[in-house]
Amino acid sequence: MVKIVQKDDPILRQTAVDVSLVEIKSAKLQKLLAKMSQALTEQEDGVALAAPQIGEAKRIFIIAGKMLSRTDSETETKTPAPDLVFINPKLLKTSRRKKNMEEGCLSVRWLYGTTKRANKATVEAYDQNGQKFIRHGTGLMAQIFQHEIDHLVGILFIDNATDIKEIKPNTNNNDE
Numbered sequence: 001m002v003k004i005v006q007k008d009d010p011i012l013r014q015t016a017v018d019v020s021l022v023e024i025k026s027a028k029l030q031k032l033l034a035k036m037s038q039a040l041t042e043q044e045d046g047v048a049l050a051a052p053q054i055g056e057a058k059r060i061f062i063i064a065g066k067m068l069s070r071t072d073s074e075t076e077t078k079t080p081a082p083d084l085v086f087i088n089p090k091l092l093k094t095s096r097r098k099k100n101m102e103e104g105c106l107s108v109r110w111l112y113g114t115t116k117r118a119n120k121a122t123v124e125a126y127d128q129n130g131q132k133f134i135r136h137g138t139g140l141m142a143q144i145f146q147h148e149i150d151h152l153v154g155i156l157f158i159d160n161a162t163d164i165k166e167i168k169p170n171t172n173n174n175d176e
Helices: 027-041 140-151
Strands: 048-050 060-063 084-094 098-103 111-118 120-126 132-138 162-166
Touching: 027 048, 027 060, 048 140, 060 140, 084 132, 084 140, 098 140, 111 140, 120 140, 132 140
Parallel strands: none
Antiparallel strands: 048 060, 060 084, 084 120, 098 111, 111 162, 120 132
């Protein structure tokens, strides 16, 4: 199991460093991406993860493939998608329209709050093969872009959230 660092770890407050284009194709970086993907897969409620959350101060985040999977309307089966990798992401544009959204974080376990996020966001980044791409997102996807890019500059959602509450998972399945 890959350890996800928690809110008191100083690495979460650092500014992550850019990854060089040469480094992207290196075995070391590919291993880091695999480790991030594994960490995210191990978290049932995880939708995205930034490299600092596993102790690496690099400008990388990934979005779980389950966020991108499609359901075939005829067979009702889900087609899994691979995790989406963002290396050296830059937020190019956000909508002026903002929305209050419920938010949590794998590094701020069991705390949830309301954050004001742009409803639309556009990100430019490199993928795991060193190819530059631009991705647009609305709603939850835009929120993920903003949340993860915040991680890369040392910001946690609790820094700006309101109505923060602790909601622990229900581990007691026997209520009798």
